[in-house]
Structures are given as C-alpha cells and as structure tokens.
Amino acid sequence: MPLRLAARGLPDGLALVDIEDLDLSLQVVALRSPHLNRLANAADAIAKAVGEAIKIET
Numbered sequence: 001m002p003l004r005l006a007a008r009g010l011p012d013g014l015a016l017v018d019i020e021d022l023d024l025s026l027q028v029v030a031l032r033s034p035h036l037n038r039l040a041n042a043a044d045a046i047a048k049a050v051g052e053a054i055k056i057e058t
Helices: 037-053
Strands: none
Touching: none
C-alpha cells in the first residue's frame, strides 16, 4: 500500500512494517504510436491525467 494511502488509516488487522532494504517502486512508461493523427490530443490528455494520478507526493 502506498504510504500516502496508509497515512489515511490502515484497515483493521493490518499494521505498517518499515523495511529499509526493500524497494517496491515501479517505473511507468507510456508508449505512443506515431500514427495517432487526430487522436494525438486525446493521448496527450490521457498521459497527463495518468501522470498526475500516480505522481509521487513528497
């Protein structure tokens, strides 16, 4: 569970465990076709929305 969600409160029966050497980060890559033509603006909007939704809060 991302820390930003755990900060809201953990469900009953769950506890936060701090493990220093465990990295669960993911790299997200968006691939685009060069042939989108009129759909290029829609693809840009989707990529921007997804990027904002998964942005790391520091």
